[in-house]
Amino acid sequence: MLEVNIKRALPGFTLDISLTVNEEIVSILGPSGSGKTMTLFCIAGLVRPDAGLIKLNNRIIYSSADQIFIAPRNRKIGFVFQNYALFPHLTVAENIAYGLARQPKPTVSKKVAELLEVINIPALKDRYPAELSSGQQQRVALARAIAPEPEALLLDEPFSALDTYRKERMEYELLSLYRYYRGDILFVTHDLEQGFKLGKQIAVYDNGKIVQYADKYTVISNPVNRTAARLSGFKNLIEGRVVACSVDEATVFIPEFEQTLMVNFPKSLKLNTDQPVIIGIRPEHLTAVSQPKHNSVGCRLDRKVRGVTTLHSYYYALADQQNRYSLECLDPQTFLDHQDHLQDTCYIHFNPQHLVIIPLD
């Protein structure tokens, strides 16, 4: 179990976080420059925090109160760097063996052979890192980090240098490696899908703070604030004001639309009349219809494609006369259906079930 509670002043903001990892994979999700990497560096002992306490399996590895700072080499924490940081002058086998220096030779070669099997590149053991593909380098970096059997493993955006295909392969391989390595894993990413796929818990970072730390399903269905909502895929965030509410349904007036929307919300949430709120909705949940319908807003279609997934495109629907307010929607038809089914003027339907409501203070 890894328990982290640290403060560290950084240019422009202060990192101030506390989180616990209990033999699971935790994804740290946040925009660039929110202190994700710095958190990992502090845990590994490569950067000294200003204050706080870090415990690994009840062993204090940093404590400002007791003036304890265990050197990185004695922390038993594995680290996979963003650029892998493989030693360019050592072979694959020597790289993996680097952390096993204190063990007898036969043990080391046995361990290295075993890990080469696990990462599936036994034939490449005498190659140098520069002779490997980035996916192979990635695997060597992982094997090198887990070779000394660390109690925690930290991964700093390990897949950012890979192309999409390799990235998915590596995500799968990391999960299978996890069966070989049992310990706390902290995984930094700015990619929601990756954080969701790999992590069990997600810690959402913003400006050096953890804005939400919860089970991944909670994070994607009930973001707690604007940043958490944006990071978990709610690309449309609309400000409004509650005009009426029951235990699980609210009527929210949206000034931009000059009309109200019905929103369902979990019973645990307390809402008051007149409360300012943000309504979030994913592009995947916005559909254009040709006839007005309950809970829909009249729009003009902006046909500029906003983005594409493999088969679908995202487009903008302009929801007000000044063309200021645009909603990002997913085209439910794929590129394989060639017909243009959308008209220039349409109605965007908001399913109350799919809207998420975030109270503003």
Added chain:
Amino acid sequence: MLEPFIMPLSVSIKTVLAATVITFFLGIAAARWMVDYKGRFSSLIDVLFLLPIVLPPTVIGFGLLLLFGSRGPLGKLLALFDTTIIFSWPATVVTAVIVAFPLMYMTARGGFEQVDPNLENAARTLGAGEWRLFWTVTLPLSWPTVMAATVLAFTRALGEFGATLMLAGNLPGRTTTLPVAIYFRLQAGQMHEALVLTLVVFIFALASLALLAYWKAQARRNGRGQ
């Protein structure tokens, strides 16, 4: 017949080899230490280390005479052991080390600082202490630069004249190095001898530069490999 040439050559070779070995270790140690040293005096120490590059050799020679003279602090210290280095062979080594040290220090430090800090961080998280990580990561990765630094130090030690003359004097067979010998041959009007000695130095210098170019190419190749 060859003795007049062999004597200064052998003095120079002994001096330069000794000075290069000492400078090699001193320079690397100082560079390694300064890369990590973040104290208040770091720029002051850096300036002190580099000072011999900009000072005229006569100033260095005079300074060393003051230090090692019978009234200087180091001279007094040596006097306790009943010895002095002025006008002796060790003086040629001392001056050569002083003038060669900044080149070794500066170049080696540049090499150490170019090593990706995450490689050193990786070594740390893999259980390496600072000593092991220096020998297994930092030094091997900056090896071409360190070798280039050594060649520079070697050539500078070979070329040292002014400070050597002031501190070690001109005692043939003991302190007369090649540059000093050339100067006194010229003074004595022995043009041919001076020319032969000049050629010897020339070949030495050229060979060193060829070596330097080789190491540089090596460094570039390593750089590409990463």
